[in-house]
Amino acid sequence: MATRRTQRVGESIREVLGELIQRNVKDPRVGFVTITAVRPTPDLSKAHIYYTVLGDEREHMATQAGLESATPFLRKEVGRLVRLKQAPELEFHLDDAPEKGQHVDSIIQEIHRTPSAPGFQLPPIAPDIENHLIRALETIEGASSIGIACHVAPDGDALGSLLALALALHQKGLHVTPTWDGDPVELPTTYDFLPGADLLVGTNDFRPPEVAIAVDCATAERLGRLQDRMKKAKALVNVDHHVSNTKFGAINVVDTSAASSAEIVLQLISKMGAEITPEIATNLYVGLVTDTGSFRYASVLPKTHAAAGFLIQRGVDVADVSQRLFESYRFTYLQLLGRVLDRATLEKEPTFVLSHLTKADRADIGVSMDDTDDVIDTLRAVRDVDVTVLLKERDDGKWKGSFRSKGATNVGAVAQQLGGGGHDLAAGFEVDGPLESAVESVRAALSKAR
Ligand SMILES: [Mn+2]
DSSP states (O other), rough: OOOOOHHHHHHHHHHHHHHHHHOOOOOOOOOOOEEEEEETTSSSOOOOOEEEEESSSHHHHHHHHHHHHHHHHHHHHHHHHHHHHSSOEEEEEEEOHHHHHHHHHHHHHHHHHHHHOOOOOOOOOOOOHHHHHHHHHHHHHHHSSSEEEEEEOOOOHHHHHHHHHHHHHHHHOOEEEOOOOOOOOOOOGGGGOOTTGOOOOOOOTTTOOOOEESOOSGGGGGEEEEEEETTTEEEEEEEEEOOOOOOOEEEEEEOTOOSSSHEEEEEHHHHHHHOOOOHHHHHHHHHHHHHHTTTTTTTOOOHHHHHHHHHHHTTTOOOHHHHHHHHHHHHHHHHHHHHHHHHHHETTTTTEEEEEEEEEHHHTOOOOOGOOOHHHHHHHOOOOOEEEEHHHEEESSSSSEEEESSSSSSSHHHHTTTEEEOOOEEEEEEEESSSHHHHHHHHHHHHHHH
């Protein structure tokens, strides 16, 4: 299966190789060569080069010999010009397809079908969770209709898990309606490349299904307006990884050792016997990579990476996904970040990094409150400081605060003191203005926490 990345690399190699052979290979044995196709292997360790050359069989053989002796030079140049960390091995094949019909394509397909390595296995799953998984499968398999919903304001794990499961059930010929409480049910810009969005149904069009599956929801409340309709199903299956999960389903496939719901969905889909297509793998990989902060959080275990390896082997274009997720900010985001960084102060007693963003800033730069979500991730990356606070002025003049902790302070508890809530490491709250008094409230709450 050629992924977009291998396709892109193949095209680049084809471009530079044609030039190189024409201009830099002086070997008189080499005739007038036209590169017809370049097929890199999925791991890019090798590229099969297909070419045609004018002349008879003797001239064909002379060209092949000439190209083979020029291969070390060509490989080095290709690596340099295509900017690959490791230049792929080049293997030249005379493409006599014009004479022999379509056979080159079938040869190529054959090459890519042959597994090159024993393959990554699915990571292990605890026996008790596997039991719940099997019960879930038995319920799902006989269902005439399956409704799946993730939580409101879905993140990468919610969307990736939802769409992967929907694609797999669809593949098995089951009637599936995936959705969430959204207005409208449309993929947020960051995730608009996720495959399977055509299966989504609107929140209002969702009817109580025979079997309902909630994904990535710690509580039934996270289903928002869909809660009642999901509960009306004959069976509600709860697939999640949150420690705080309330086991609200009739069947609860809750694995708190999983770093993402996507890993549990992967187990479910595999047990179902569905083929893990590149589309399904991409959705699940997005769930994994977003919920683990690109594999940086404490929740990451060997089995998390094993799941990633398993998915990459099934056709995830890692570079493409990373770029879309993490390098696709609009320029206004940089302007926003500039202001926040410029204003950042290192507060003492208690120690924390503080910055703020006003309503006027947003109007000035032309961004919405949603666009400011990721700013705190840059602020928090400071050495030897545990707590970071970002205050954002809302349209009504109140300050919306975000806390981040690296572990020494339970900012969830601090936020609670301020009437907010959240987790130990990430929490939020709201305080009244003006800025100075908002900062004082934060300082007071943080002082009590230590
Ligand atoms: Mn999650």
